[in-house]
Amino acid sequence: MERFSVPTTVCFGPDALDALKELAGRRVLVVTDEFLARSGLLEQVLARLEGCTVDTFTGVVPDPPLEVVARGVRRTEDFRPDALVAFGGGSAMDCAKAMAHFSTLHPPLWAIPTTAGTGSEVTSFAVLTNSRQGVKYPLVDDSLLPQLAVLDPAFLAQIPPAVTADTGMDVLTHAAEAYVASRATPYSDALAEKAFTLAWENLPAAFAAQGAAPAKADMLLASNLAGLAFNTAGLGLCHGMAHALGGKYHLPHGRLNAMLLPHIIRFNAAEAGTAKKYGRLARLCGLSPTWRALAFGLDRLRGQLKLPAKLSACGVEGKTVRSDAEAIAAAALADRCTPANPRPATGEEVTAILKELV
């Protein structure tokens, strides 16, 4: 028997932020980063928490390290909130998830994404970093699922184009990996197809737009749909390798996925059924119905978004990658995302893919 459920309530459309008013009278700990706290955006969230006793934890940094999570857990224990509200990108949402998970109180979590994005507002994943060991790994547990998610594209109006590019490529990677993942079902396929085509059509316009734009709203929706898809279907080797590389070199998650995805498609297309599914995605995007057209199209889009194709363009030298290759391959194969890949990989095969990035 297979099951499909969407445990998180998703609020979207005009006035979605008003959902926060349901927290009136409660103790609420808002989890965010310094940039969002100072940007003026946080005030819009706080204004909806009228009648609440509010504390704000602004210590989140990209790829949240365990030390930051530990500080957040202490704040949670001290403040004893009835609910956590995560406000930010994947880093803020994942930090808040871990804070709720590791505190003894396990408060429910509400999530407001400000990037499009990780889809973390609807997933059982929280990606954490052990900075000392240079390891980034996902916690995966249904208890990490937010209770409620608020999608408000107004928060994306002033997002820098580079963040739109990185996070948008993460959306496409979530959808593409979920579509061919070993646990894919007709339900996750429907979500992945919609997420991929919506992101494919809107990412260039979202990247080019200054200020609020319909394309940014569609990217936020695509990000959410892709999160729902991979939460049930799983991800794959691209995410396993992106986590391993991100732990070592601390590069933006979506940028690593953008670099890796065409190579992973080439690797996975050796399986006939997987190649056929990639071809179907390509056709839905108006490309030739082949895996090659999909890989080529994604590579072209990466270039259009001014994202690098090689690690050397991100300041990581070839000799560094070569000396780290064995450890990176081992971490990628041990990652919780990798087993859902449609084609099992060996250490040598992962190392061969890494060489393509040098």
Ligand SMILES: NC(=O)c1ccc[n+]([C@@H]2O[C@H](COP(=O)([O-])OP(=O)(O)OC[C@H]3O[C@@H](n4cnc5c(N)ncnc54)[C@H](O)[C@@H]3O)[C@@H](O)[C@H]2O)c1
């Ligand atoms: N939990 C999941 O399901 C899941 C899935 C994929 C990735 N992740 C993880 O999420 C993290 C990446 O999250 P992300 O890509 O959203 O980036 P992020 O949360 O790290 O944010 C990147 C930068 O963008 C800034 N930013 C965020 N919103 C902004 C806005 N509206 N305007 C201007 N600047 C803004 C942040 O301050 C930060 O400096 C990684 O650790 C990744 O591994 C988690």
Ligand SMILES: [Fe+2]
């Ligand atoms: Fe991701």
